[in-house]
Amino acid sequence: MSDMTRQLSRDWSLPVLTVRNLTKYYKTTLAVDNVSLSVGDGEIVGLLGPNGAGKTTVLRSITGIIQPTAGEIEVDGMLLSKQERDVKRRLAFVPEVPNPYEMLTVMEHVRFIAMAYDTLSTFDAKCTELLRRFELYDKRNDLVLSLSKGMRQKLAIVCAFVHNARTILFDEPLIGIDPKGARELKDMVLEAKADGCSVLISTHMLDTAEHLCDRIIILSHGRMVAEGTLHELQERASMGSGASLEDAFLTLTEEHGAGETAPIP
Amino acid sequence: MKPLLYLELRQITNSVKAALRTPKRLIPAVLIALWIAFVFAQDTLTLLGIARPVMPSGRHYLQQAIPIDAIWAVVFIVLTITAAGVIYTALSDGLLIFAPSHVDFLFPTPVNRRHVLAFKLFKDYTKYALFSGLVFGMVGSPLYHVLGVPVYPDLLLSWLGSICLIVFVMNLTHTLNVVATAGPGRLRIARVLVQAAIFAAVLIVAATAVVRFAWTSDAIESVISSTRSSLVRAALAPITWATDVILAPIRGIVNERVELLWLAILAVGSTFLLLGRDEDIYEPALGVSARAARVRDAIRSGDVIGARIRAVGWRGRGSFNTPPVPPFGRGASALLWKSIVVKLRTSGARLLVVMCVPVIASVIIGAAVKLPEVRRVVPVAMPYVAWILALLGQQELRGELRLANLTKAMPISPFRFILVQTFHEWLPVVAVTMISAVSLFVFVADTDPAVLWLSAVTSIVFGFTCVAVISIPVLLYPDSRDKVQDLIAHILSFFLAGIALVPTAVVWLIAPLVDIDISVASLAVVLVNVPIAVAGVLVSGALFARFDPTSD
Numbered sequence: 001m002s003d004m005t006r007q008l009s010r011d012w013s014l015p016v017l018t019v020r021n022l023t024k025y026y027k028t029t030l031a032v033d034n035v036s037l038s039v040g041d042g043e044i045v046g047l048l049g050p051n052g053a054g055k056t057t058v059l060r061s062i063t064g065i066i067q068p069t070a071g072e073i074e075v076d077g078m079l080l081s082k083q084e085r086d087v088k089r090r091l092a093f094v095p096e097v098p099n100p101y102e103m104l105t106v107m108e109h110v111r112f113i114a115m116a117y118d119t120l121s122t123f124d125a126k127c128t129e130l131l132r133r134f135e136l137y138d139k140r141n142d143l144v145l146s147l148s149k150g151m152r153q154k155l156a157i158v159c160a161f162v163h164n165a166r167t168i169l170f171d172e173p174l175i176g177i178d179p180k181g182a183r184e185l186k187d188m189v190l191e192a193k194a195d196g197c198s199v200l201i202s203t204h205m206l207d208t209a210e211h212l213c214d215r216i217i218i219l220s221h222g223r224m225v226a227e228g229t230l231h232e233l234q235e236r237a238s239m240g241s242g243a244s245l246e247d248a249f250l251t252l253t254e255e256h257g258a259g260e261t262a263p264i265p
Numbered sequence: 266m267k268p269l270l271y272l273e274l275r276q277i278t279n280s281v282k283a284a285l286r287t288p289k290r291l292i293p294a295v296l297i298a299l300w301i302a303f304v305f306a307q308d309t310l311t312l313l314g315i316a317r318p319v320m321p322s323g324r325h326y327l328q329q330a331i332p333i334d335a336i337w338a339v340v341f342i343v344l345t346i347t348a349a350g351v352i353y354t355a356l357s358d359g360l361l362i363f364a365p366s367h368v369d370f371l372f373p374t375p376v377n378r379r380h381v382l383a384f385k386l387f388k389d390y391t392k393y394a395l396f397s398g399l400v401f402g403m404v405g406s407p408l409y410h411v412l413g414v415p416v417y418p419d420l421l422l423s424w425l426g427s428i429c430l431i432v433f434v435m436n437l438t439h440t441l442n443v444v445a446t447a448g449p450g451r452l453r454i455a456r457v458l459v460q461a462a463i464f465a466a467v468l469i470v471a472a473t474a475v476v477r478f479a480w481t482s483d484a485i486e487s488v489i490s491s492t493r494s495s496l497v498r499a500a501l502a503p504i505t506w507a508t509d510v511i512l513a514p515i516r517g518i519v520n521e522r523v524e525l526l527w528l529a530i531l532a533v534g535s536t537f538l539l540l541g542r543d544e545d546i547y548e549p550a551l552g553v554s555a556r557a558a559r560v561r562d563a564i565r566s567g568d569v570i571g572a573r574i575r576a577v578g579w580r581g582r583g584s585f586n587t588p589p590v591p592p593f594g595r596g597a598s599a600l601l602w603k604s605i606v607v608k609l610r611t612s613g614a615r616l617l618v619v620m621c622v623p624v625i626a627s628v629i630i631g632a633a634v635k636l637p638e639v640r641r642v643v644p645v646a647m648p649y650v651a652w653i654l655a656l657l658g659q660q661e662l663r664g665e666l667r668l669a670n671l672t673k674a675m676p677i678s679p680f681r682f683i684l685v686q687t688f689h690e691w692l693p694v695v696a697v698t699m700i701s702a703v704s705l706f707v708f709v710a711d712t713d714p715a716v717l718w719l720s721a722v723t724s725i726v727f728g729f730t731c732v733a734v735i736s737i738p739v740l741l742y743p744d745s746r747d748k749v750q751d752l753i754a755h756i757l758s759f760f761l762a763g764i765a766l767v768p769t770a771v772v773w774l775i776a777p778l779v780d781i782d783i784s785v786a787s788l789a790v791v792l793v794n795v796p797i798a799v800a801g802v803l804v805s806g807a808l809f810a811r812f813d814p815t816s817d
Contacts, residue, residue: 063373065548089375092373095369099365101272101366103279113374116374
């Protein structure tokens with residue numbers, strides 16, 4: 001990777017985001033079981049797993065949309081349960097299938113997000129730059145109602161970058177985006193990383209994860225089944241260095257495929 | 266609060282701008298606004314003493330025809346059942362429904378949760394107040410003009426009372442929901458408490474009614490008087506106050522200001538109680554918000570069947586072991602079987618309630634309506650009910666047309682498809698008519714059998730004709746998302762139903778005057794309707810043959 005030097009200069013052992021023993025029950029269904037993970041300063045971590053593995057639940061817990069049944073979430077040394085608003089100021093979240101406010105214009109939507117994060121002072125320049133990069137500038141005065149699915153996804157990404165978050169969480173960010181938009185997003189993620197921003201990406205696109213992420217976490221049935229660099233995952237799956245992330249992923253998740261949901265305590 | 270204010274103001278402004286820029290939206294909006302303005306102008310004229318009622322002593326006649334205690338008891342029971350039903354939802358999904366946009370874009374932001382909740386409550390309660398104000402205005406105006414019921418201050422008092430009750434019940438439901446769903450242990454306790462409270466309320470009303478029955482031997486009278494007993498009034502005090510205040514215009518008493526004050530205290534107090542809770546408000550709202558959005562999207566797209574299917578999913582019914590009706594038929598009749606099974610699975614409970622309404626209405630009319638001349642002619646309402654049910658069936662055809670790309674690919678002729686659809690939508694009309702006829706015959710003593718028979722025959726035959734002819738505007742204007750198409754389709758439906766209504770009404774009304782035999786009159790109604798129904802099916806079939814399922 002082109003920014004390898006910058007990566008090495010950062011100390012990933014100092015985590016910006018730490019999740020400790022996260023457990024989440026939906027009524028009597030165990031969605032996430034004692035998951036612990038961390039994302040270091042300027043690190044890109046991929047969160048992989050089959051459907052229903054608990055990836056979205058982990059991301060929603062970190063953003064405070066849902067509350068963990070047990071466990072702690074810490075961002076920049078602050079606990080989400082104690083300093084929720086301060087923690088949220090440092091985070092940005094791109095949902096899987098975003099439902100933006102249809103009766104706002106594109107510009108108003110981004111402005112609303114900037115107001116919610118209290119970052120209006122840098123809004124104008126930042127918003128214009130982001131809208132141009134994601135080819136939404138010409139649509140800035142159009143209602144969100146008129147945007148296509150891919151454009152709505154781009155708008156959600158613009159909203160995530162507009163308030164200079166320390167950690168950005170992506171839930172399947174590349175679904176529905178055209179190749180140019182996908183390339184732009186990947187470039188922006190790498191630029192954000194270079195600026196010291198930490199990124200946690202949940203994705204099914206294993207080739208993207210392989211090329212973009214510094215570290216991979218694999219979830220299956222709500223449990224963390226593996227964590228490490230591609231090389232470490234290959235070793236863990238007893239595969240050679242020629243094996244792809246896809247091979248390692250399938251092997252590791254199949255090993256834990258028989259895991260059963262634990263009953264409610 | 267500032268971002269929330271910005272969000273709401275921009276959304277409202279953009280919605281108004283969008284409506285003004287699009288004639289398709291502007292025309293219906295202006296028509297509706299003019300209608301509302303006309304009704305409220307009439308109300309204002311009454312306030313200024315310019316307008317005068319048609320029947321200044323109409324309220325006196327109303328009270329003679331239906332005892333006020335009976336009306337009070339019915340309203341009290343309906344409010345109690347509705348409030349209990351709403352509060353009970355707190356134990357499952359609750360009613361704290363946010364837009365999916367809020368879940369995706371507002372919940373992750375650092376905006377204070379209490380501000381989000383306060384803003385949501387303010388918006389919801391403003392909507393309820395405006396909607397109930399519209400209903401009261403629409404109902405109040407004719408009430409004044411026909412019965413001489415004063416709009417101000419009686420109706421104003423009534424409206425405020427209803428808002429306070431809605432706010433109190435909704436706050437109670439939200440509070441219970443966020444508290445109960447904060448942990449499985451809490452949910453169990455809340456369930457026991459709510460069930461015990463509802464059981465206690467039912468027990469108190471039932472026990473009081475049984476005691477009264479022992480004295481009076483009159484079941485209806487016992488239920489009516491039990492709702493007015495001190496014990497029931499005390500146990501269900503908020504409902505009692507609300508019933509007193511809501512019925513103030515009809516009762517002609519304006520001394521319910523104390524009751525209104527109590528209701529206002531409950532509404533404000535419960536709001537502060539809810540806003541003071543520390544439990545999470547976001548998570549309990551996630552599931553219900555997503556499901557509500559799916560149902561709303563289906564309704565907006567005119568897919569009533571899709572909306573019902575999503576509502577079934579909402580209730581957690583993911584699988585059924587056996588169909589409610591065993592499979593029958595081939596080709597078009599198999600399609601009929603499919604429609605019946607889907608209807609029973611998605612609307613079985615609703616249909617059961619619809620079937621119970623005529624029985625309950627007949628019992629109430631039999632017991633509460635005191636004027637024999639009114640009771641004798643009650644069956645004439647049956648064709649009107651059939652017409653309403655036929656109009657509701659129109660939505661079913663719209664829903665079915667959403668699947669036209671499948672049905673048109675089947676080896677079924679368009680005419681058979683329309684015939685099956687008409688028959689399927691007509692079945693509830695027949696069922697309701699038959700249940701109504703039997704109920705009126707059994708429970709309403711003075712019903713004229715000849716009027717009852719002719720009304721039943723007319724309802725069944727006229728109902729079929731209506732269903733058949735109003736398929737035509739649905740096929741001509743299938744896109745219910747387009748408000749103009751929707752409006753035109755409805756106007757055309759009234760007109761086409763009128764083609765069948767006019768000759769039917771002529772036969773129906775002339776028959777008793779010229780004293781012809783009831784079977785001859787029935788035959789005349791059938792003969793008048795059959796050609797119109799056949800024409801309706803043929804035209805609809807021809808339109809369905811040309812219907813393009815991809816053009817919506």
